[in-house]
Amino acid sequence: xxxxxxxxxxxxxxxxxxxxxxxxxxxxxxxxxxxxxxxxxxxxxxxxxxxxxxxxxxxxxxxxxxxxxxxxxxxxxxxxxxxxxxxxxxxxxxxxxxxxxxxxxxxxxxxxxxxxxxxxxxxxxxxxxxxxxxxxxxxxxxxxxxxxxxxxxxxxxxxxxxxxxxxxxxxxxxxxxxxxxxxxxxxxxxxxxxxxxxxxxxxxxxxxxxxxxxxxxxxxxxxxxxxxxxxxxxxxxxxxxxxxxxxxxxxxxxxxxxxxxxxxxxxxxxxxxxxxxxxxxxxx
Numbered sequence: 001x002x003x004x005x006x007x008x009x010x011x012x013x014x015x016x017x018x019x020x021x022x023x024x025x026x027x028x029x030x031x032x033x034x035x036x037x038x039x040x041x042x043x044x045x046x047x048x049x050x051x052x053x054x055x056x057x058x059x060x061x062x063x064x065x066x067x068x069x070x071x072x073x074x075x076x077x078x079x080x081x082x083x084x085x086x087x088x089x090x091x092x093x094x095x096x097x098x099x100x101x102x103x104x105x106x107x108x109x110x111x112x113x114x115x116x117x118x119x120x121x122x123x124x125x126x127x128x129x130x131x132x133x134x135x136x137x138x139x140x141x142x143x144x145x146x147x148x149x150x151x152x153x154x155x156x157x158x159x160x161x162x163x164x165x166x167x168x169x170x171x172x173x174x175x176x177x178x179x180x181x182x183x184x185x186x187x188x189x190x191x192x193x194x195x196x197x198x199x200x201x202x203x204x205x206x207x208x209x210x211x212x213x214x215x216x217x218x219x220x221x222x223x224x225x226x227x228x229x230x231x232x233x234x235x236x237x238x239x240x241x242x243x244x245x246x247x248x249x250x251x252x253x254x255x256x257x258x259x260x261x262x263x264x265x266x267x268x269x270x271x272x273x274x275x276x277x278x279x280x281x282x283x284x
Contacts, residue, residue: 077112095169110133
């Protein structure tokens, strides 16, 4: 296992379950059933959608991604300007598995995921059809090739989504951004589009219920989200950073980290520790 993959200090017990308003089990079960049905519909229709013209395909994928989030009882609120067309590196803070359909609802894009995801049932074939870039995150020697493949995708006019913290956090804090993925944007000469993600209760208070952190397992996280009451997923599309504004990946990563982190509440820092196992929750 890699010693360089970071993991945040957040835990399900200490962060995600604190202060969560709980809905009834029957309603949660119906939400999970809705999630299964929406996901199955996406799997069945993905070959047809993939043959549609790009604008039609992207519109359908965005609608489906919104439906995935809504199916578990989470409302979606997207603010800010539209994500630019053409090649663009889309980066966001990383809190939950919900971040993936949420970012795609703003603009369908190629995701970064570890190679093993491609072997998962249902999720693997669906990710492959969506153009996911599978990378070997536990091999440092593979990093230059990974950056080159991301840059090629960006040059081709694709949007690529990365979560440069390298791990999920509960949303009360933000981890430092790793710089490698920003080199791909510099090499391809494309803008970087920051997104700020947060989750709130129906009353507007911060909620960590959707956080997928620490030793959390997907089924437990799904149940926690489905049983949460009045969750709202908020995503702010921040001003894009044009090519050439920052000539080096360090300054570019620092600028994007500061832009996104400005809205984290409260904005605090924690020291990352090496992961004892490959972290499946963050790519990039």
